[in-house]
Amino acid sequence: MSINMQPLIQCKNIFFRYDATDVLRDISFDVFPGEYIGIIGGNGSGKTTLLKIILGLLHPTKGDILFFDQPFADFHDWHKVGYVPQHVFRNDVNFPATVWEIVESGHLDARFGEWLVPGKKKCSVVERSLKQAGIEHLASKRIGELSGGERQRVFIARALVSRPELLVLDEPTTGIDAATEEQFYAFLRTLNNVGMTIILVSHDLEAVEREVKRVLYLNHCVIDRVSKKNEREVVLNEKKVSNI
Amino acid sequence: MSFFDIFQFDFFVRAFEAGLLLSIIAPLIGMFLVVRRYSLFADALSHVSLLGVALALMLKIPVLLGTLFTALLAAFGIERLRMGGRVFGEAVIALFLSSSLALSVVLLGLGGNVNANLLSYLFGSLTTVTVLDVVLLLLLFIGVSFFLLFFYRELFLFSLDEDLAAVSGVRTRLINGIFVALAAVCVAAVLQIVGALLVGALLVVPVLAAMQWRMSFRRTLFLAIFFSFLSVNIGFFAAYFFDIASGGTIVICTVLFFLGSFFAHRRI
Numbered sequence: 001m002s003i004n005m006q007p008l009i010q011c012k013n014i015f016f017r018y019d020a021t022d023v024l025r026d027i028s029f030d031v032f033p034g035e036y037i038g039i040i041g042g043n044g045s046g047k048t049t050l051l052k053i054i055l056g057l058l059h060p061t062k063g064d065i066l067f068f069d070q071p072f073a074d075f076h077d078w079h080k081v082g083y084v085p086q087h088v089f090r091n092d093v094n095f096p097a098t099v100w101e102i103v104e105s106g107h108l109d110a111r112f113g114e115w116l117v118p119g120k121k122k123c124s125v126v127e128r129s130l131k132q133a134g135i136e137h138l139a140s141k142r143i144g145e146l147s148g149g150e151r152q153r154v155f156i157a158r159a160l161v162s163r164p165e166l167l168v169l170d171e172p173t174t175g176i177d178a179a180t181e182e183q184f185y186a187f188l189r190t191l192n193n194v195g196m197t198i199i200l201v202s203h204d205l206e207a208v209e210r211e212v213k214r215v216l217y218l219n220h221c222v223i224d225r226v227s228k229k230n231e232r233e234v235v236l237n238e239k240k241v242s243n244i
Numbered sequence: 245m246s247f248f249d250i251f252q253f254d255f256f257v258r259a260f261e262a263g264l265l266l267s268i269i270a271p272l273i274g275m276f277l278v279v280r281r282y283s284l285f286a287d288a289l290s291h292v293s294l295l296g297v298a299l300a301l302m303l304k305i306p307v308l309l310g311t312l313f314t315a316l317l318a319a320f321g322i323e324r325l326r327m328g329g330r331v332f333g334e335a336v337i338a339l340f341l342s343s344s345l346a347l348s349v350v351l352l353g354l355g356g357n358v359n360a361n362l363l364s365y366l367f368g369s370l371t372t373v374t375v376l377d378v379v380l381l382l383l384l385f386i387g388v389s390f391f392l393l394f395f396y397r398e399l400f401l402f403s404l405d406e407d408l409a410a411v412s413g414v415r416t417r418l419i420n421g422i423f424v425a426l427a428a429v430c431v432a433a434v435l436q437i438v439g440a441l442l443v444g445a446l447l448v449v450p451v452l453a454a455m456q457w458r459m460s461f462r463r464t465l466f467l468a469i470f471f472s473f474l475s476v477n478i479g480f481f482a483a484y485f486f487d488i489a490s491g492g493t494i495v496i497c498t499v500l501f502f503l504g505s506f507f508a509h510r511r512i
Contacts, residue, residue, distance in 0.1 A: 087405070
């Protein structure tokens, strides 16, 4: 990582308390452009809270966050951010919306009345995102008719519509099978290879360690340790050699 | 008397105009209430509006002022409590619904107006529609239409997932505030036509009927308006010609559309 590169996110000494309980204590880290970061931890470790703080959905009890070099109050370039929330895959199957409509909702600069007659530009960016996520054949399907893996791709396609610089995913592989999970991680690698910064929150230690470039381990409200992919590979190789 | 002769009565023309506007406004608001699983919100507001009726009758001010004031106050009170997270959303609605009904019955009783006025506000009446009601509904129709044309994407996202909406740059509090205010005005405005006990049904049932056809969000919205429009018209004419309660007849029509859609879809 270039030392002169400006971080996309700077978290400085973040504390978060809910009622009288510490949820996060003294969390500090930076996220640089092009990184692929995993935040892992068990249930109740505070990883979803940390993610919500990173995105400005929750305000820390103490500490500062700079998001694209700005405090949240001054940040308005939401098209730079793609977010795939945790429960959105398990949404009500009766929600009356098609894949096209959900992906289209990621287009942030819609004009007055465009919901009645979508413009050409909007159609082309939605089509591009559907194609990128490999779900163009599902465009007219209702979201409730899709499998968990397909729904996940729909919300990623939605996040990609605005061509974000940062993609944030909360527990994206929950409830999907192993084969779909493998395809999903391959898709994320492709996005990261073209320069997109990705933050992935998961409890799946094995998959995240295998896939991401840097892991933040959350344990009992604090970042326990940080590991980089090349360091983990060295440890893994040493284990293999000692086994032989 | 021929079919068109009924339009010579001023009260019917006013009721008809109000009904047409209402049949479009109600599903536009109801759609977003249903998909947010907030269907009982309209019911709570209609019961609170009854409290507004009781207050207006006691203070001898226009009823519409009383219903608007209490519905708006309750709408923001419910949202405040719900967002605070200390009481569950459904429980907040139950709290407002039952307490306001109890209070309005006591107030109306104290004022000695229980029998005379309560029934018409509970079940609605064609004859009570005034010119002011029609003007208010027209303004509401314009307000709701413009709000949707400007903020459809924001409302859609907000209904899908509040966090997703916030990270997409939607000012969720502002959008929710405007929406809740429009819902409150809508309920207060239609109280006299459909009745406090049936307002919720008019907002919700046409949407549920349309949802049975499993179409896109936009098409579901237009189909709900279509069902609502037919229900209000059939209900009005049936109420006049067969001398039955208008509010109840309109809501029965919406329920028939729901049942028809439900079974038709099962066959498909």
